[in-house]
Amino acid sequence: MKLYVSPRAPNPRRVQMFLAEKGIDLAAAGIELVNVDLNAQEHKSAAFRAKSPLARIPALEFDDGRVLTETRAICTWIEGQHPEPNLMGVDATERAFIEMADRRIEWYFLLPIANCVRHTHPGLAPLEQPQFPDFGRSQGEKLRETAAWLDAELQRQPWMAGERFTIADITAFCAIEFAKLMRFNAGEQGFSALQAWRDRVAQRPAARA
Numbered sequence: 001m002k003l004y005v006s007p008r009a010p011n012p013r014r015v016q017m018f019l020a021e022k023g024i025d026l027a028a029a030g031i032e033l034v035n036v037d038l039n040a041q042e043h044k045s046a047a048f049r050a051k052s053p054l055a056r057i058p059a060l061e062f063d064d065g066r067v068l069t070e071t072r073a074i075c076t077w078i079e080g081q082h083p084e085p086n087l088m089g090v091d092a093t094e095r096a097f098i099e100m101a102d103r104r105i106e107w108y109f110l111l112p113i114a115n116c117v118r119h120t121h122p123g124l125a126p127l128e129q130p131q132f133p134d135f136g137r138s139q140g141e142k143l144r145e146t147a148a149w150l151d152a153e154l155q156r157q158p159w160m161a162g163e164r165f166t167i168a169d170i171t172a173f174c175a176i177e178f179a180k181l182m183r184f185n186a187g188e189q190g191f192s193a194l195q196a197w198r199d200r201v202a203q204r205p206a207a208r209a
């Protein structure tokens with residue numbers, strides 16, 4: 001199988017961190033990492049679009065030629081193949097609550113960060129045309145509302161979805177690391193619980209994936 005990724009891109013990083021948290025040896029699992037050069041627009045080539053029609057990564061290509069995209073869908077497949085340690089919930093109720101946390105973080109934390117960076121950072125200009133800096137900055141402001149909410153959550157629970165580390169922590173960590181490109185620092189903004197959580201996740205070996 002081939003997993004299409006790119007260094008520094010937050011969504012492929014979510015899958016790579018998920019694999020690392022599972023302790024999966026990529027060679028033993030038959031997964032080859034393939035780097036896609038986003039700056040060179042490699043993902044927009046006809047060859048790559050044949051695999052991922054919306055020209056997005058990550059993408060997981062099966063040996064039979066089928067291609068799975070969307071980070072959460074790829075993680076769902078990995079969780080099914082490698083159930084332990086569980087990162088997405090052990091029963092219907094826990095799965096639903098973890099999904100709620102993960103999707104909230106994806107939509108209201110990662111997305112505004114991505115929009116802010118993509119519309120304000122010159123390095124992202126090759127990917128986001130046209131850039132709308134005012135829109136990007138307004139997304140940066142909206143991000144602070146979600147950060148305040150996450151900070152409050154983390155004052156009463158240790159992890160994003162509750163009492164244990166889950167996929168929601170992976171999504172939030174990859175998002176907050178990407179937010180360095182918009183100079184967002186939770187601690188400096190007064191979100192000390194969010195900063196302490198970020199620093200704890202950064203200590204995990206998988207954070208280096």
Ligand SMILES: N[C@@H](CCC(=O)N[C@@H](CS)C(=O)NCC(=O)O)C(=O)O
Nearest residue numbers: 009010011055056057058070071127
């Ligand atoms: N909803 C998708 C988002 C994937 C996505 O936007 N990936 C970015 C990299 S983090 C990408 O491929 N960007 C290419 C582009 O903007 O042209 C997922 O969850 O995987």
